Amino acid sequence: MPSSKEPTEIPGVNREPGAAAGGPVSHAIFRLARTHRAVAGQLFRELGLRPGQELLLMHLWEYGPQRQADLAELFDTDSASMTRTVQRLERAGFVRRRPSPHDGRVTLVEPTAASQGLRIRIESLWAELERRTVGDLDPDERAAALDILRRLEHNLLDAPTTTVAQQRQTGGSSPAT
Numbered sequence: 001m002p003s004s005k006e007p008t009e010i011p012g013v014n015r016e017p018g019a020a021a022g023g024p025v026s027h028a029i030f031r032l033a034r035t036h037r038a039v040a041g042q043l044f045r046e047l048g049l050r051p052g053q054e055l056l057l058m059h060l061w062e063y064g065p066q067r068q069a070d071l072a073e074l075f076d077t078d079s080a081s082m083t084r085t086v087q088r089l090e091r092a093g094f095v096r097r098r099p100s101p102h103d104g105r106v107t108l109v110e111p112t113a114a115s116q117g118l119r120i121r122i123e124s125l126w127a128e129l130e131r132r133t134v135g136d137l138d139p140d141e142r143a144a145a146l147d148i149l150r151r152l153e154h155n156l157l158d159a160p161t162t163t164v165a166q167q168r169q170t171g172g173s174s175p176a177t
Contacts, residue, residue, distance in 0.1 A: 016028075025152075029152070036129075036133060037051050039129060039132060039133075040054075040129055043125045043128060043129055044122075044125060047118060047121060047122065047125070048092055049122075050085075050088070052075070052085070053085060053088070053089060053094075054122050054125070054126065055075070056071065056075065056085065056086075056089070056095075057089070057094060057095075057111060057115050057118070057119075057122065058122070058126075059071070059074070060095065060109065060110060060111040060115070061111055061115070061116070061119060064110065065098075065108040065109065065110035066108065066109055066110075067100070067106055067107070067108060067109075068082060068083070068086060068097070068107045068108070068109050069106075071086075071109060086109050089115075092114075093112060093114040093115075094111065094112055094114055094115035094118065095109050095110060095111055095112060095115060096109075096110055096112055097109055098110070
């Protein structure tokens with residue numbers, strides 16, 4: 001059952017531009033992700049965290065010390081960006097880096113006691129972000145939304161990785177031809 005509460009109309013924000021007319025779902029996901037990240041940034045700023053750093057801490061709390069290179073891969077970022085993220089968290093006292101006891105070339109990142117002290121607050125803010133995100137959706141709507149999001153993610157992960165340019169080079173058809 002659709003919600004009777006309509007989103008706030010912001011000119012040029014709640015509609016896709018004409019050039020994105022071929023992908024209204026993709027454009028909506030882009031807008032949602034951008035908005036979600038902005039709201040998360042506002043919430044976690046009070047703890048001195050940037051968007052995504054709370055996810056890195058959550059991962060370290062759950063799985064313990066991790067190779068910095070593995071974290072970069074897990075969070076789909078380059079090693080330089082992960083190094084900057086870890087350095088910021090290290091300066092704040094939330095993680096520490098140390099050489100692996102098995103391979104001195106490998107750097108492990110681990111949560112500190114100070115980050116453990118933030119855990120309850122981060123979990124609370126994450127729950128607040130969830131409340132703001134789902135709004136007045138009832139439990140069935142929440143379950144349906146989560147199912148659809150998982151299916152969309154699955155679709156993207158299972159999609160062929162051939163680009164339009166590669167299709168053109170091999171003589172394959174593309175949606176633009």
